[in-house]
Amino acid sequence: MTWDEVVAEATARHPVKESKMFGMPCLKRENGKVVAGQWKDGGLTVKLTDKTQREAALALPGAELFDPGMGRVMREWVLVPASQAAAWKRLVGQAIESKPIG
Numbered sequence: 838m839t840w841d842e843v844v845a846e847a848t849a850r851h852p853v854k855e856s857k858m859f860g861m862p863c864l865k866r867e868n869g870k871v872v873a874g875q876w877k878d879g880g881l882t883v884k885l886t887d888k889t890q891r892e893a894a895l896a897l898p899g900a901e902l903f904d905p906g907m908g909r910v911m912r913e914w915v916l917v918p919a920s921q922a923a924a925w926k927r928l929v930g931q932a933i934e935s936k937p938i939g
Contacts, residue, residue, distance in 0.1 A: 838922045840875040843929055847873075851933045859905075864929065872932040876903075879919040883928045886913050886935045894928055897921045 840862065844855050847864055853872065856865045861882075863874035874882045882903050885891040894900055894915040903914035917928060 838925050840881070843873070843881070843925050846926055847929050847933060851930075853933055864933075866933075873929045876916055881917045881919075881922075881925050881928065882914055883917060883925075883932045884914050884935075885928070885932055887931070890928075890931050890935070891915060894924070897924060 844862075844864060847853050848855060852867050853864045854867075856863055856871075858865075858871050858874065861874045861876065863871045865871050872884050876882050883894065885894055891913065894917060895902070897917060899918040899920055901916055902910040902912065903916040904910045915928075917924060
């Protein structure tokens with residue numbers, strides 16, 4: 838699945854919109870909170886507030902906690918490589934359906 842396919846699917850089914858944050862294409866809730874994005878390496882960044890879902894995502898080959906380059910990982914965010922694109926739709930759905938924090 839490509840980023841464009843993820844966006845089309847998510848915006849058709851959920852109250853999210855395509856946007857940008859710091860130049861990164863992303864999906865935002867109606868309240869402006871980002872739930873997922875396309876990282877510059879082609880991977881997917883996704884906010885998973887549910888610990889079990891986050892751990893399952895981190896178990897995917899090549900997945901890791903997301904560090905946007907500031908030397909500090911974002912504890913609820915997972916970077917899922919393009920090689921795991923088959924899981925992107927499910928992960929974005931989990932992020933959108935999770936209870937927003939903050």
